[in-house]
Amino acid sequence: MCLCTLVTQEAPDFTADAVMPDNTFGTIKLSSFRGKYVILFFYPLDFTFVCPSEILAFNKTIDKFKAKNCEVLGVSVDSKFTHLAWKNTKVEDGGIGNIQYPLVSDLNKEIAKQYGVLFNNSVALRGLFLIDTRGIVRHAIINDLPLGRSVTEAMRMVDALQFVETHGDQVCPANWQEGEEAMKPTAAGVADYLAKHAVG
Numbered sequence: 001m002c003l004c005t006l007v008t009q010e011a012p013d014f015t016a017d018a019v020m021p022d023n024t025f026g027t028i029k030l031s032s033f034r035g036k037y038v039i040l041f042f043y044p045l046d047f048t049f050v051c052p053s054e055i056l057a058f059n060k061t062i063d064k065f066k067a068k069n070c071e072v073l074g075v076s077v078d079s080k081f082t083h084l085a086w087k088n089t090k091v092e093d094g095g096i097g098n099i100q101y102p103l104v105s106d107l108n109k110e111i112a113k114q115y116g117v118l119f120n121n122s123v124a125l126r127g128l129f130l131i132d133t134r135g136i137v138r139h140a141i142i143n144d145l146p147l148g149r150s151v152t153e154a155m156r157m158v159d160a161l162q163f164v165e166t167h168g169d170q171v172c173p174a175n176w177q178e179g180e181e182a183m184k185p186t187a188a189g190v191a192d193y194l195a196k197h198a199v200g
Contacts, residue, residue, distance in 0.1 A: 005116075006115065006116065006129065006137045006140055007137050007138065007139065007140050008136065008137070008138075009136065009137055010135050010136055010137075011030060011038075011040070011129065011131045011135050011136065011137050012030075012111075012114035012115060013029070013030050013031045013135075014028075014029070014030050014110070014111045014114065015027060015028070015029045015030075016028055016075075016104050016105055016106060016111060017079075017080040017104070017105045017107075018073075018080065018083075018102040018103060018104045018105060019080055019083040019084045019087060019102065019103045019105075020102050021098075021099070021100045021101060021102065023084060023087060023088075023098065025080050025084075026102070028073065028102055028104050030073075030131075030135075031135060033071055033131075034133065034134065034135055035133050036069050036070065036071050036133060037068065037069055037070035037071070037130065037131065037132060037133060037158060037161070037162075038070065038071050038072075038073060038129075038130075038131040039058075039065065039070060039071070039072045039073070039128065039129075039130060039131075039154055039158070040073050040075065040115075040128070040129045040131060041054070041058070041072070041073070041074055041075070041126070041127065041128040041129070041149070041154075042074075042075045042076065042106075042111075042112060042115065042117050042124035042125065042126065042127040042128070043055070043074060043075070043076050043124065043126060044076065044077075044119075044123040044124060044125070044126070044145055045076055045077070045078060045123055046076060046078045046082045046083060046085075046086040047082075047086055047089075047094065050126075050145070050146060050147075050148045051076075052091075052094070052095070052096050053148055054126075054148055054149055054151070055074060055096050055099060055103075056091070056096060056097075056099070057151040058072050058074070058099075058101065058151055058154075059096075059099040059100060059101065060151075061151055061155060062099075062100050062101055064155065065155070065158070068158055068159070068162065069133075070158050071101070072101040073101065073102055073104055074101065074102070074103045074104065075103075075104040075106050075111055075112070075124065076103070076104075076105075076106060076123070076124060077106050077107060077109050077112065077122075077123055077124060078105060078107070079105050079107050080105040083103040083105060086103075087099060087103070106124070109121070109124075112124040112127075115127055115129065117142060119145070123145075125142050125143065125144065125145065126142065126143035126144070126145065126147065126148070126149055127140065127141070127142045127143075128140065128141050128142075128149055128154060130154070130157050130158065130161060132161065132165075138161050139157045139161065156176075156177065156178075159177070159178040160172040160176060163176075163178070163182065164182075167182065169184065169185075170182040170183060170184060170185070171183050171184075171185045173193060173197075181193070181196075181197075
């Protein structure tokens, strides 16, 4: 499925092996997270280079995501055993340490295919999907392999989605941050917002 066609659609469900925060093996079923927001992000491979920087950046902010009723799930084409070995490797030795969110095993590459991020039938590109409490994909990005993502932007998108869900008469303009003024989706609302915020 093309990345662009997933937004506004129900997130493809999956059931897969994972390494859990307590370092046990478990099973993750995406649809079991209904009622919560989910950041589902794909990365190419364990024991590589850009990947640990992203994984650790998400882990550093995991409590903030959870405070917003948002779960984080990482996915790669590695086995659950490789995930566990990477977690059991110290950060200073190229590992990720005891991160506190699940790492999903997509060994048969079916999840990456479902989300349109499988590259050369080999590894997943850096796809990220924000799924709402009803299981609908509301935001998606995809980066080439050498381009790390912004966890700050992922958090901003969670904030923006939750804002528009609770303020149905407003939308979030470019670079909107939590606590800032939003915009009324009318001609008058746009004109009023731009009059106050546009940079000449």
